[in-house]
Amino acid sequence: MRLVLVGPPGAGKGTQAQVVAAHLGVPHISTGDIFRANVAGGTDLGQQAQQFMDAGELVPDSVTNAMVADRLTHADAAGGFLLDGYPRNPGQAEVLQELLARTDLELDAVVELVADHETVVQRLLERAAKEGRADDTEEVIRRRLDVYDEQTAPLVDFYRQRGLLRTVDGVGAVDEVSARIIAALPSANA
Numbered sequence: 001m002r003l004v005l006v007g008p009p010g011a012g013k014g015t016q017a018q019v020v021a022a023h024l025g026v027p028h029i030s031t032g033d034i035f036r037a038n039v040a041g042g043t044d045l046g047q048q049a050q051q052f053m054d055a056g057e058l059v060p061d062s063v064t065n066a067m068v069a070d071r072l073t074h075a076d077a078a079g080g081f082l083l084d085g086y087p088r089n090p091g092q093a094e095v096l097q098e099l100l101a102r103t104d105l106e107l108d109a110v111v112e113l114v115a116d117h118e119t120v121v122q123r124l125l126e127r128a129a130k131e132g133r134a135d136d137t138e139e140v141i142r143r144r145l146d147v148y149d150e151q152t153a154p155l156v157d158f159y160r161q162r163g164l165l166r167t168v169d170g171v172g173a174v175d176e177v178s179a180r181i182i183a184a185l186p187s188a189n190a
């Protein structure tokens with residue numbers, strides 16, 4: 001199963017991606033987690049990404065696409081994957097399609113996790129108070145939401161037109177939302 005999870009910051013993508021990937025037995029590939037690990041490790045990649053992340057902007061496509069292309073060649077992704085936080089704009093979506101097409105593969109589904117702005121701002125501010133992620137200040141949260149609306153939301157139509165989109169309500173208890181996502185997946189894994 002090759003899946004993409006899309007939704008605004010704070011919709012719970014990371015939490016749900018872990019549960020759903022474990023359920024399906026595929027790796028959870030979070031571009032945000034990979035970037036954060038590289039920032040923490042002080043790598044070249046981390047240095048290229050950090051200023052954009054701290055501002056709530058997207059890391060340039062050249063950097064992000066190369067990172068994902070590399071990650072998808074790892075052996076654990078051969079039988080499927082759950083991508084969380086990628087693609088995040090139409091150009092990345094095109095690149096992903098081309099990457100998969102090279103080996104005659106396609107996505108099986110794109111799950112859109114929906115949550116209203118008020119809910120996500122509240123959740124992100126709560127997380128900021130607990131975990132202190134550098135990009136969880138109120139100003140940067142607002143910028144990340146604007147970037148989502150401007151650059152990432154158009155992907156929903158792109159995938160709807162291709163018949164891949166499954167829209168799931170992201171508001172509710174973690175296990176309720178996980179159950180909704182699993183129920184919305186194509187039947188191969190039911």
Ligand code: ADP
Nearest residue numbers: 009010031032052053057058059064085086088
């Ligand atoms: P959230 O969805 O909560 O905003 P993520 O952990 O997915 O958080 O991403 C954090 C940051 O990492 C983004 O604001 C962006 O700077 C960078 N990032 C993650 N994925 C991508 C991507 N596909 N393209 C460009 N930048 C990305």
